[in-house]
Amino acid sequence: MDTKWKSKMGIITWLVLFSFGASGVLAAWIGVREYASQSVLFWIYTVGAAVVLAVTIMLENKHKIVGRIAPQKGESLYKKIPFDVAILLLGFTVILTLLTSQYRGFFYYGSFTRGLMNHLFNVIIVFGLCLMQGIYFYRRFTDFASLEADWKNALVIRFLRTIRDFFANIKVVTKVFVGLTAFFLFGLVTGLTGVESGLLTIMLIGFFLVIVPLFIIIIKKVGQFNKILIHANAIANGHLKPDLEVKGKSELAKLASSINKMKNGVKASQNEQAKSERLKTELITNVSHDLRTPLTNIMNYAEHLKDPNLTEEERLSYIDVIDQKSKRLKVLIDDLFEASKMASGNVELIRNRVDITQLLEQALAEFDKDIEKSSIAFRINHPEKPIFAVVDGQKMWRVFDNLIGNILKYSVPNTRAYIDVKEKDSQVIITFKNISNYELSENIDELFERFKRGDESRHTEGSGLGLAISKSIIDLHEGTLDIYVDGDLFKVTIKIG
Structure with a gap:
């Protein structure tokens, strides 16, 4: 029996009975005074409609027929109708259903049976449409996940949004x-x-x-x-307040956004200016210190050489010191000049297709004696096949020279240093890792500053310009040089396209 009512014929039969019952009851409720004096036929029709309506309600409670009146296929089409238009259509259908239900012209029709059939046909159509829309609308209204989006896409909301944007x-x-x-x-x-x-x-x-x-x-x-x-x-007046609140797309909102950007630009400029002043002061101090020390030594030993009582051995010793200090002074001046050129961008790169692995091996070969004397164990990892990149070989050699020199000067004795070369996604990636013998700043940017030394007491050799020069060279190659510090672990990663 349950299957019978779930069939298409059963659903249509239930809809016919429900339409007859509901329209009859509605008609009696709306116009009972008007038709109270009519023939007994009116009362028979009304009572019969009430009985049929009660039966259809019981059938619905038992077999859940209403949900099958509105098929799932039609629901996707119904959801394309704007939400407010769907409300208007439902309201119009409800009003049409009420108006159709209270029509009683068939009581005066030439043929009562024919008039009743025409009336039932109209009632079934409007009741079917009303029920179908009601079911679809109920499902749509109770779908809270998409209800907000439905409302935002309503014609009224879109119209108001258009007006707002127009005035904005x-x-x-x-x-x-x-x-x-x-x-x-x-x-x-x-x-x-x-x-x-x-x-x-x-x-x-x-x-x-x-x-x-x-x-x-x-x-x-x-x-x-x-x-x-x-x-x-x-x-x-130089007072930087919090950002203005930006609401909407009006001209005032655009002006507020522009002022916020301008304020942030001023703030960044002030910070950069303060940093520049600090770096300039440190640069002057560091340059003065690093240049004065070897220059003072040269002057002192030159003065000693004027002593006629010096032995030949002492004289040669002083000359050797002067030679070392003059070379040290030359290195400082050359590095300073190189750093200035790099910072100004006034450097011409002579690019060639270079085997990065071979270039690294050449740089390491320059430090063979220093590596043998040190207690640092170097571990070099690279593929057997060549890894090529279009770079300025001389400038890249300078980068490797600086980084390997830093490892030898600043690593903890009796530790390992790792140098890895690999190719990934058309990029050459070179990684240098070592354990620092000196406490490193957590501010990575400071390590790229000029004359920044791992040894703040400045007892080690070097100009402190190595990382700054290396980064400038990599930047000119449109690559990246990144530093990673974790405690005493110091890691430099170079990526070249």
């Missing part, structure tokens, strides 16, 4: 002009229709629905403009 692109002066014009027209029309109570009521409604909201909007815009003006004056 109108200048503030135009908005104020429109507002004042609306005030003027309202006053003019109110004066001309003052004695007409009907028109006055309409004007009052228009005043509260249009003029008052427009006045509030203008007041808010003026207040927002004043905030922007105060903020701009504060920035002009």
Whole structure:
């Protein structure tokens, strides 16, 4: 029996019975006084309709037929209808159903049976449409996941959004002009229709629905403009306040956003200027110290050489010291000159297709004696096949020379240093890792500063320009040189395209 009512024929039969019962009961409820004096036929029809309606309700409770009236295939099409249009369609169908239900012309029709059949046909159609829309709308309304999106895509909301966007692109002066014009027209029309109570009521409604909201909007815009003006004056006087709140897409919102960007630019410029001043002071101090020390030694030993009582051995010893210090001085001056050229970008790269692995091996070969003397164990990992990159070989050799030299100068004795070369995603990646013998700053940017030394006491040799020069060279090659510090672990990663 349950299968019978779930079939298409069973659903249609139930819909016919329900339409007859519901329309009969609605008609009796709406127009019972009008038809109370009619023939017994009216009462028989009404009572019969009530009985049929009760039976269909019991069948629905048992077999859940209503849910099958609205097929799932049609639901996807129904969801394409804007939400507010769906509400209007449902409301129109409900009204049409009520109007169709209370029609009783067939009581006076030439043939009662024929009139009743025509009436039932109309009632079945409107009730079927009403039930189907009601089911679809209920499912759509209770689907909270998509209800918000449905409402945002409603025609009314889209229209209001269009109006808002339209006014958002109108200048503030135009908005104020429109507002004042609306005030003027309202006053003019109110004066001309003052004695007409009907028109006055309409004007009052228009005043509260249009003029008052427009006045509030203008007041808010003026207040927002004043905030922007105060903020701009504060920035002009050097006081950097928190960012202005940016709401919407109006001209004032765009102005507030621009002022926020300008303020952040000023703040960044001030920070950069302060950092530049600090670096300039440190640069002068470091340059003075690093140049003065070997220069003082050269001057002192040159003075000693003037002593006629010096033995030949002492004289040669002093000359050797002067030679070492002069070479040290030359290295400092050359590095300073190189760093200045790199910073200015006044460097021409001579690019060639170079085997990076072979270039690294050559750089390591230059340090063979130093590596043998040190207690640092170097571990070199690279593929057997050549890894090529289009670079300036001499400049890249300088990068490797600086980084290998830093490992030898600043590593903890009796530790390992790792150098890895690999190719990934058309990039050559070279990694240098060692354990630092000196405490490293957590501020990575400071390690790239000029004359920055791993040994802050400056007892080790070197200009402190190695990392700064190396980074500048890699930047000129449009690559990256990144530093990673974790405690005493010092890691440099170079990526070249």
